[in-house]
Amino acid sequence: MLLAAPLTLLALFFLLPLLTVFGQSFAAPDGPLGTYARVAGDSALRYSLIYTFQTAAIVTLAALVLSYPVAFLISRAQGRWLVIGMVLVLVPFWTSAVIRSYAWLVLLQRRGVVNEIMLALGLIDRPLRLANTDLGTHVAMVQIMLPFMILPLLSAMRGIDPSMLRAAAILGANPWRQFVNVYLPLSTPGVGAGCVLVFISTLGFYITPALLGGSSPMIAVAIEQQVSRLLDWPLASALATVLLVLTCALFMLYERLNRRLAGAGEGR
Template sequence: MPRRLGAFLLVAPLLAGLLLGFLGPIAGFLLRAVRDVEVAAALPATLRSLRDWDGGTVPDEAFAALATDLRAARLRDRATGAGILARAGARLNHAAPGLRSLLPATARRVAEPGEDRARILAAGAAWSSPATWAAIRAAGGPLTDLHLLAAFDLRRGVAGIEAVPAEARLYRQVVLRTVAIGASVTLACLLLGYPLAWLIATAPPRAAPWMLGAVLLPFWTSLVVRSAAWMVLLQREGVVNATLLRAGLVEAPLPLLFNRFAVLVAMVHILLPFMVLPILAALREIDPRLPRAAASLGAGPVRVFRRVVLPLSLPGVGAGCLLVLVQALGFYVTPALLGGPEDQMLAWFIGFNASRTVNWSMAAALSLVLLAAIALLVGLYGRLVGFQRVAPA
């Protein structure tokens, strides 16, 4: 027991640093996908007044509470610069477009002396609609499924959960595109990586290290640099088009850049080593006497490979496919540099919501979708292949 306690105390600072510096911020970010506290922080009295509202008419009793909340939030924003009204307006704008600007405009009106209800109604026609008040009550939190539903192009309607209009659908297509690109890259890496791994595994001892070094060489270069290099190679005046033109294979430069082809080529180039290395490790673990024994019993090369080599190398194949697919699903830089608008993957939209629209809740919801997909893949791999089959002895 003292030894265990001493060992725990030795690693306790590392665990604390990992928890506070890595897992804590990630958990806090992902929690934004379901947290809904912006409106409650800005309009607490309004939400209390709407608790027993029937939802059919404009709630007359809520106007005074709204005016009180807006004045208090405006004073806090002036004193601390916290942006309480701005965050509440941004949250409400998803359900009732226009409230992002209407909320601070109404706060300026009720700051002047006068009758609260008349000044609020004069600020905008939206205050005379029950839908606006329903949106405020629905955003009262503290938890919401708004962003998680939006990640699947769903929303809560009068009759329950429903699909958004066809012209507003986006993320289902993005998720399917991400899976399709990831699966295509994984299949291409497998078709290219297995023969390469077999060549290295069966190469003479002097040649094998050089071949393995050639596979590892791309790791010495930044991913951004490798992606930018493909931009130089695939552009209209690049090396590939120039070679094709000189060889007479084409009459005009081909559109090889800013499309799905460029994305797939660059991703396969970047991720191929992650397929080769696990398969190579699995092939080197095969007892060389087994293929020779099968050949001595009359099996041809194809049958030896199909009945002996391939089954014994499947753990490496599974590990390589998992490594490549998990990384491909989260690719951001390469599709952003080499792809067109229809080639951007889920990671690009996470970055777009986080940096362009500053919608951290939507970015967190999309991150949860990506994390769930990766967890599903890892769990499926554990059931089909098993982690103990690729663990070192």
């Protein structure tokens, strides 16, 4: 009985819309599978899917590289410095992603702050095209996704027992071996959780790619174009369904690998 209310809400506001989108993807004039045939046969849509997953992988990797040392420093902080570090990580959540995307558009435009600084320093002779490029899109998306990577890493790192590193040092391990053989494996749950969270969130990004989009639209932008400009709801629903299926498949693969790694760790 206690689960009746939440299950009803989940069915009404989550499962029903998903089923509606899934059913609408078959409502094509050229047959039930016509929209999926168009997705498979349209090179632009296929490239948009590939570009979306490629962008998600780049953003996830960049966010991990930038977030790991930040999370490490915050995890070692104590007292006031720990509070300051946590506040700096959480402050971006208080600002809308739309505002941050527009801020990056202002920073990266031809007469924006970035170009003006490089011109003043003599690093470039003329303004560079940074907005509406893949690079600008990746930079903005990485900045927006950093907190989502830092927090899982920080949670895992705060749970690492410092005596493990001291024991490795007593046994003769240098700092590099302490990190590679002890600290990094113990922090892998945070790495995995952060990468999955950032990767899946990036797949559905719309605002930032729409404002700073580069050579090809991400799939969320392509879906919006099909709905608002071309009024092709069946094709938009098919694209959304394909993206959802691929995302679920990747998540299931991650869960399977995670269970295998956990089992191997317990076996050792």
